[in-house]
Amino acid sequence: MDISKIRRSGADRSTADREAAIPIEGTASARFEAMKRRALESEESAVVREHLGERMVDLTEEYFPAEVAERRRKTAGLAFGAGVVVGAVGGALLRR
Known part of the structure; x- marks a missing residue:
């Protein structure tokens, strides 16, 4: 455009x-x-x-390809970490 x-x-x-x-x-x-x-x-x-x-x-x-790649890696890491935490909490609640 x-x-x-x-x-x-x-x-x-x-x-x-x-x-x-x-x-x-x-x-x-x-x-x-x-x-x-x-x-x-x-x-x-x-x-x-x-x-x-x-x-x-x-x-x-x-x-800025290096900065974009770094930000994507960081965002993916944070999303993975949040998924692990949600999964652990959900699993703990289901075991009760």
Whole structure:
């Protein structure tokens, strides 16, 4: 994904600005259309944030491979240790 294609969206606006974008008066269909437009903008910004996050993880792995590998080993060790503790406690409780 090309980062230059990322654009700012309504996520930066304050709550008052977002509420002002929804017409208070008018037909129900106008209010529905305004809310539908806001929902679509929110979905687009969520997709952009997800792509940006994925790209940041990729760049981190590319530029800092040793640190990423060390962190993965550490996380795997902690998860294994937690599993052993949970298994031991569960086994002790079942033996009672």
